[in-house]
Amino acid sequence: MTETTPTRGIDWASPETSSRLKARRRRQNRLKYAGMVSIGIAFLMLGILLVSIISSGYSAFVQTHVEIDVFFDPEAIDVDDLPRSNFNAVLAATMQAQFPEVEGTAELRRLTGILSDGARWTIRDLIVENPDLVGETVAVSVPVADTYDQLYKGFIDRETPEQFRRLDDAQIAYFDRLVEEGRVEATFNWALFFNADSRFPELAGLKGAIIGSFYALATCFVLSFPVGIGAAIYLEEFAPRNRFSDLIEVNINNLAAVPSVVFGLLALAVFLGWFGMPRSSPFVGGMTLALMTLPTIIIATRAALKAVPPSIREAALGVGASRHQVVFQHVLPLAMPGILTGTIIGLAQALGETAPLLLIGMNAFITSAPATPFDSSTALPTQIFIWADSPERGFVSRTSAAIMVLLGFLVMMNAVAIYLRNRFQRTW
Amino acid sequence: MNDMKLAEKAVRMSEAKISARDVNVFYGDTHAIKDVSVDIADRTVTAFIGPSGCGKSTFLRCLNRMNDTIDIARVEGEIRIDGQDIYDPSIDPVQLRAKVGMVFQKPNPFPKSIYDNVAYGPKIHGLARSKADLDEIVERALRRGALWEEAKDRLHQPGTGLSGGQQQRLCIARAVATEPEVLLMDEPCSALDPIATAQVEELIDDLRKNYSVVIVTHSMQQAARVSQKTAFFHLGNLVEFGETGQIFTNPKDRRTESYITGRIG
Numbered sequence: 001m002t003e004t005t006p007t008r009g010i011d012w013a014s015p016e017t018s019s020r021l022k023a024r025r026r027r028q029n030r031l032k033y034a035g036m037v038s039i040g041i042a043f044l045m046l047g048i049l050l051v052s053i054i055s056s057g058y059s060a061f062v063q064t065h066v067e068i069d070v071f072f073d074p075e076a077i078d079v080d081d082l083p084r085s086n087f088n089a090v091l092a093a094t095m096q097a098q099f100p101e102v103e104g105t106a107e108l109r110r111l112t113g114i115l116s117d118g119a120r121w122t123i124r125d126l127i128v129e130n131p132d133l134v135g136e137t138v139a140v141s142v143p144v145a146d147t148y149d150q151l152y153k154g155f156i157d158r159e160t161p162e163q164f165r166r167l168d169d170a171q172i173a174y175f176d177r178l179v180e181e182g183r184v185e186a187t188f189n190w191a192l193f194f195n196a197d198s199r200f201p202e203l204a205g206l207k208g209a210i211i212g213s214f215y216a217l218a219t220c221f222v223l224s225f226p227v228g229i230g231a232a233i234y235l236e237e238f239a240p241r242n243r244f245s246d247l248i249e250v251n252i253n254n255l256a257a258v259p260s261v262v263f264g265l266l267a268l269a270v271f272l273g274w275f276g277m278p279r280s281s282p283f284v285g286g287m288t289l290a291l292m293t294l295p296t297i298i299i300a301t302r303a304a305l306k307a308v309p310p311s312i313r314e315a316a317l318g319v320g321a322s323r324h325q326v327v328f329q330h331v332l333p334l335a336m337p338g339i340l341t342g343t344i345i346g347l348a349q350a351l352g353e354t355a356p357l358l359l360i361g362m363n364a365f366i367t368s369a370p371a372t373p374f375d376s377s378t379a380l381p382t383q384i385f386i387w388a389d390s391p392e393r394g395f396v397s398r399t400s401a402a403i404m405v406l407l408g409f410l411v412m413m414n415a416v417a418i419y420l421r422n423r424f425q426r427t428w
Numbered sequence: 429m430n431d432m433k434l435a436e437k438a439v440r441m442s443e444a445k446i447s448a449r450d451v452n453v454f455y456g457d458t459h460a461i462k463d464v465s466v467d468i469a470d471r472t473v474t475a476f477i478g479p480s481g482c483g484k485s486t487f488l489r490c491l492n493r494m495n496d497t498i499d500i501a502r503v504e505g506e507i508r509i510d511g512q513d514i515y516d517p518s519i520d521p522v523q524l525r526a527k528v529g530m531v532f533q534k535p536n537p538f539p540k541s542i543y544d545n546v547a548y549g550p551k552i553h554g555l556a557r558s559k560a561d562l563d564e565i566v567e568r569a570l571r572r573g574a575l576w577e578e579a580k581d582r583l584h585q586p587g588t589g590l591s592g593g594q595q596q597r598l599c600i601a602r603a604v605a606t607e608p609e610v611l612l613m614d615e616p617c618s619a620l621d622p623i624a625t626a627q628v629e630e631l632i633d634d635l636r637k638n639y640s641v642v643i644v645t646h647s648m649q650q651a652a653r654v655s656q657k658t659a660f661f662h663l664g665n666l667v668e669f670g671e672t673g674q675i676f677t678n679p680k681d682r683r684t685e686s687y688i689t690g691r692i693g
Contacts, residue, residue, distance in 0.1 A: 319548060
């Protein structure tokens with residue numbers, strides 16, 4: 001009935017065919033090896049990055065402390081007038097008692113320099129906690145100054161000629177005597193997490209930066225999550241498809257690609273300039289980051305809404321659900337894992353963002369953690385920026401340590417994203 | 429004999445559940461349905477057959493205004509259910525869809541429990557006054573969907589865990605839970621195996637006692653098995669509409685004959 005087309009004889013065993021087959025296999029293998037090589041390079045780079053950060057940063061997680069027997073001299077300390085109390089004299093007397101042979105104010109000051117500048121605040125805090133200590137002698141562990149910390153960790157080479165060394169022979173001798181007496185020990189550096197920033201590396205910590213980043217991210221989330229989801233739902237489910245909605249879509253996609261420093265300039269002009277909001281505050285930082293995160297959340301939410309199978313919408317419409325019931329009772333719950341994943345990835349991006357925060361002044365030197373989102377503060381990336389800029393040797397390792405802390409938070413957020421995706425994922 | 433049939437037909441016509449007049453559907457510039465007029469009787473299974481793309485599903489979706497959800501679709505003409513124009517501005521499509529239930533090609537239970545699947549429609553339309561009332565509605569719907577015996581011990585397990593045939597019967601139960609008057613089925617058996625198909629067909633025959641059932645099918649054997657009336661669509665036209673027996677044994681139009689005998693389609 002149907003016309004038969006004559007077949008062309010093809011010789012599958014001919015030399016041309018087999019050489020073509022070989023060439024094809026070669027191309028396939030080339031592609032495979034190129035892929036393996038690029039994955040290998042990526043892992044190598046990641047490895048180098050991690051090794052360099054960890055090798056330069058691990059020492060910041062340990063801080064050298066020295067134990068000194070402090071005599072809380074009633075003559076130097078006035079419990080009722082602590083600001084005028086002379087804690088430096090107390091420390092000097094303590095060190096004098098330790099090294100009776102040292103003479104002269106200048107030499108004694110050099111000796112007291114072994115102790116961190118924060119030692120006087122440590123003993124002041126003890127007095128505040130317990131005023132009865134006045135007149136007593138108590139063994140107190142205080143951090144040593146950064147240079148001695150470096151010496152104890154082996155970063156200062158004793159073989160270097162004295163004039164090129166940061167500590168002279170006498171200073172090293174004092175310190176070695178303390179070591180011999182078993183007064184020096186390196187302990188975990190809790191100050192890195194529980195202190196705010198400081199000029200002195202041995203006292204500097206990330207508390208202010210972590211709290212600042214937390215406030216900024218919380219502000220960012222509170223602003224961008226509902227607005228982003230709302231915008232995405234409207235655009236995806238309710239907006240008419242026309243030129244205007246196409247224009248909006250193109251612009252949202254473009255916004256996601258705008259360099260972050262531009263958002264910083266915008267925030268500087270609008271939030272700080274026009275509205276006069278508090279400079280350097282995590283609240284303004286969070287608003288700026290929200291501007292950046294919004295397009296990411298909108299795009300991720302729209303993709304998640306699109307991925308919900310149309311059969312579910314039809315099923316809901318078919319039993320007489322209204323459009324908003326379809327969206328809020330069926331589509332949105334099914335899209336939630338995708339939305340949450342996109343949001344967390346957007347927030348992780350915001351956590352690491354530096355440029356916009358620099359422009360609104362979150363790189364200020366602030367020695368106390370913010371009590372509210374409206375106080376001046378730094379954030380983790382800007383703290384890294386500040387420390388990377390500081391000349392003291394102790395800040396080099398602290399910069400890397402701060403990077404590790406930031407990476408730790410990022411890994412945690414991504415882990416949460418993966419967990420949420422797996423936890424709420426549904427199959428049809 | 430012939431006269432008797434005509435008389436019977438006249439009576440049936442007057443009690444048409446759905447009557448469509450000069451319905452035209454456009455998807456953008458595509459003219460998908462051309463001047464279709466048809467009367468669908470109550471307590472009858474009406475089959476829509478025709479080759480792919482002939483418009484039978486499109487027409488079916490006009491009957492519960494599912495085409496409203498497609499932006500570029502435009503429906504002209506008049507469709508009345510019980511004399512009420514369903515495209516009248518005073519008609520709420522949401523309520524219409526509760527009255528005109530629909531079952532789709534692919535079983536599409538919600539990713540919720542069997543109970544919640546069936547209870548969803550009654551809940552959003554406020555049909556149950558109490559929990560016990562809702563339980564009763566769910567049981568009745570599942571019994572009508574011929575799923576009660578299999579599902580009664582696992583009501584709170586996910587509907588997606590059922591087999592394909594059971595899922596489709598769950599979808600039918602879900603559709604009848606809102607007590608519709610018309611049940612539209614868009615190729616309900618195309619994703620099912622022969623045994624599940626036989627069960628669903630048996631169920632369709634059973635549903636005829638209470639509802640006016642309209643079924644779109646690709647399988648002519650299925651149309652012949654389950655329907656009393658058959659409409660043949662071709663290229664957007666309703667070519668022929670009549671008693672199923674007559675369409676299959678003595679088609680009046682040459683195109684119908686060609687399709688039935690397998691020459692087009």
